[in-house]
Amino acid sequence: TTGVSDTGFFTLGHFNNRLIAIDEQCYNGGWYSDDTGRSWYKYSGLPANTPLLCIAAPFEQICLVGTYGSGLYVLNVNTNSWQQNNNGLGNNLIVRSIASKENIYKNGVHKRYIYLATNLGIYQSTDDGINWTQTIPGNYVAVY
Numbered sequence: 694t695t696g697v698s699d700t701g702f703f704t705l706g707h708f709n710n711r712l713i714a715i716d717e718q719c720y721n722g723g724w725y726s727d728d729t730g731r732s733w734y735k736y737s738g739l740p741a742n743t744p745l746l747c748i749a750a751p752f753e754q755i756c757l758v759g760t761y762g763s764g765l766y767v768l769n770v771n772t773n774s775w776q777q778n779n780n781g782l783g784n785n786l787i788v789r790s791i792a793s794k795e796n797i798y799k800n801g802v803h804k805r806y807i808y809l810a811t812n813l814g815i816y817q818s819t820d821d822g823i824n825w826t827q828t829i830p831g832n833y834v835a836v837y
Contacts, residue, residue, distance in 0.1 A: 706748030708756035708768060715745035715758055723758065723775065738775030739766060751793030751807045755822045759788025759809065767822060781825035787812040790835045810836035 701716035712726040714733070723736040723745060739745060744761040751757070756768040758775065764786040767778040779786065790810035797803050809816040809825070810833035816825040 704745070704748060706750065706756075708750040709753050713748055713756070715739075715748050717744050717746060719744045719761075736768075736773070736775055738769075746787070746789055747791050749791035749793065751791070751822065752795065752805060755807075757791050757807075757822055759791055759811075761787050764788065765809065765822075765825075778822065779825075780823060781827075782809075782811075782816060783813040783827075789833065790837070792836045808836045810834060 701721040702718045703714040703716055703721075706713045706715065710727070712730055714724045716722060719742050722741070723739045724733045725736060726733050739758065740760060740763040743763050745758050746761055747759040749757050757778075758766045760766065762785050764777060764779040764782055765788050766775040768774075769776050788809050788811050792808045794806045794808070795803060796806075805819070805821065807818040807822050812832050814827045814830040815833055815836060817828045818825050
């Protein structure tokens with residue numbers, strides 16, 4: 694087994710029962726544990742030498758990581774590696790925060806939204822993070 698380095702500044706997240714640690718200081722990338730943190734394994738696909746700023750698993754359907762300048766990454770559950778997902782997002786994007794919301798209407802209709810707070814504005818996805826549309830321009834730090 695491989696252990697997570699103690700030289701980074703890690704943020705913890707999850708995807709279903711998997712723990713995920715991402716390094717905000719860009720030295721160690723992303724790691725995962727399927728045994729409640731006893732053993733850690735390094736992910737592939739995340740950009741090297743890039744701070745990983747935030748992680749979220751909206752509705753436990755998708756896992757997203759926001760980066761400093763490389764945009765958004767999504768976990769490919771078939772290959773267990775990360776891939777860039779910037780459909781509709783600007784270039785050199787800084788993704789600082791990820792949030793999700795589900796509206797349930799009294800007629801039984803469910804609508805899911807995922808939001809990103811970025812240096813270029815607030816972006817919204819209505820298709821589980823596949824495509825993105827800027828809803829408000831500006832430089833944002835958080836969305837909730």
